[in-house]
Amino acid sequence: MAKKDYYQILGVKKDAKADDIKKSYRKLARKHHPDVNPNDKAAEDKFKEIQEAYDILSDEKKRKVFDRFGYYADNLDVNSPYGAGASATGGGASNFDFSGFNFEPGGSGSSSSSFRDIFSDLFGGSGGGSRTAREPEPPRAMPKKGKDIEIPLALSFEESVTGLTTNITVNRSEQCSRCQGAGDTGGAIVTCPTCKGTGQVQRQGGRLQFAQTCPDCEGTGRRREPCSVCHGKGVTPKTEQVKVRIPAGVDTGSRVRIPKKGGGGRLGAEPGDLFIITNVGKHKFFTRKGDNIYVTVPITVPEAALGAKIEVPTVEGKAQLKIPAGTESGQKFRLRERGFPSLRNPSLRGDQFIEVQIALPRVISEETKDILRSFEKANAENPRRAMGLE
Numbered sequence: 597m598a599k600k601d602y603y604q605i606l607g608v609k610k611d612a613k614a615d616d617i618k619k620s621y622r623k624l625a626r627k628h629h630p631d632v633n634p635n636d637k638a639a640e641d642k643f644k645e646i647q648e649a650y651d652i653l654s655d656e657k658k659r660k661v662f663d664r665f666g667y668y669a670d671n672l673d674v675n676s677p678y679g680a681g682a683s684a685t686g687g688g689a690s691n692f693d694f695s696g697f698n699f700e701p702g703g704s705g706s707s708s709s710s711f712r713d714i715f716s717d718l719f720g721g722s723g724g725g726s727r728t729a730r731e732p733e734p735p736r737a738m739p740k741k742g743k744d745i746e747i748p749l750a751l752s753f754e755e756s757v758t759g760l761t762t763n764i765t766v767n768r769s770e771q772c773s774r775c776q777g778a779g780d781t782g783g784a785i786v787t788c789p790t791c792k793g794t795g796q797v798q799r800q801g802g803r804l805q806f807a808q809t810c811p812d813c814e815g816t817g818r819r820r821e822p823c824s825v826c827h828g829k830g831v832t833p834k835t836e837q838v839k840v841r842i843p844a845g846v847d848t849g850s851r852v853r854i855p856k857k858g859g860g861g862r863l864g865a866e867p868g869d870l871f872i873i874t875n876v877g878k879h880k881f882f883t884r885k886g887d888n889i890y891v892t893v894p895i896t897v898p899e900a901a902l903g904a905k906i907e908v909p910t911v912e913g914k915a916q917l918k919i920p921a922g923t924e925s926g927q928k929f930r931l932r933e934r935g936f937p938s939l940r941n942p943s944l945r946g947d948q949f950i951e952v953q954i955a956l957p958r959v960i961s962e963e964t965k966d967i968l969r970s971f972e973k974a975n976a977e978n979p980r981r982a983m984g985l986e
């Protein structure tokens with residue numbers, strides 16, 4: 597084996613400082629690393645040569661031996677009187693044996709610790725390059741759509757009829773600007789702070805508590821050092837005024853979707869949606885069933901008996917209703933398309949139903965009583981006869 601000039605291999609001068617040797621080595625090792633040049637025998641040989649040179653020159657003692665004898669062997673010592681002789685008998689061959697060198701995880705002992713240190717420097721992370729890592733990589737964050745947010749909103753019966761545009765304060769989130777939602781910036785692999793390495797987190801579901809796979813490390817218990825801005829969440833909180841348009845016709849429990857105003861997406865994915873869950877207040881005299889509105893309206897005895905045109909309330913103001921002569925208490929009338937607009941088809945509307953209740957006059961004077969007695973005489977009838985009663 598020809599003598600090698602380690603200085604030449606690393607492209608440094610004989611008096612190069614340790615830092616310069618390291619710098620030059622890193623540059624060359626990156627270029628010729630087998631991971632970068634798969635199935636390239638020449639690159640692999642070159643890489644081994646670089647490793648060999650660095651192994652010697654980075655070690656102060658070995659470098660001294662090399663400087664003195666022009667090659668290195670373990671049995672040589674700069675202070676040994678046999679040094680020169682060993683050189684003569686050793687044939688100049690370096691006894692640096694690379695045959696045992698192994699790139700696989702936990703490889704043979706010939707891969708000295710300095711190699712591992714350098715790999716860490718080169719490729720980042722405590723495990724070094726992917727082929728030298730002792731443990732599997734923690735999962736990489738994937739683009740993920742933001743979470744949907746639900747916010748309740750109370751509105752009056754009238755507002756549910758007309759619809760409403762309002763600003764509401766939403767505590768949402770946005771993709772972290774530092775890590776773009778990855779949750780880390782490629783730092784060292786650490787124990788997952790969320791689950792403290794257990795891979796599981798406790799969640800409250802109603803009164804029950806149950807364990808769930810940790811979302812931040814996907815149950816591996818390890819992750820890259822969390823981003824300092826979002827603490828690994830990938831999103832940062834944001835309080836925002838959001839303009840919401842509640843369409844006419846919502847009922848209690850309606851879900852109004854405001855697109856992309858939910859939680860922030862990760863790694864460029866879309867934000868979630870905001871859902872406004874409406875809670876409609878009660879009305880003094882209107883009630884709602886489906887898209888129809890119901891109301892009970894009192895009428896007088898003469899209106900019921902003789903017929904009348906009366907005013908009735910609707911959700912949009914007063915309307916006229918014709919009461920036919922002989923109307924009974926509890927009879928229902930329909931006002932078409934005076935109900936709620938349909939949420940599914942805003943051109944359709946429900947109806948309003950009016951139930952009339954005959955109300956007796958509150959104050960009955962002697963004169964009125966006389967009139968009622970004459971009325972009874974003139975119209976003798978027994979409304980309970982059908983029930984077999986006298």
Ligand SMILES: [Zn+2]
Nearest residue numbers: 788791810813
């Ligand atoms: Zn975890």
Ligand SMILES: [Zn+2]
Nearest residue numbers: 772775823826
């Ligand atoms: Zn972040």
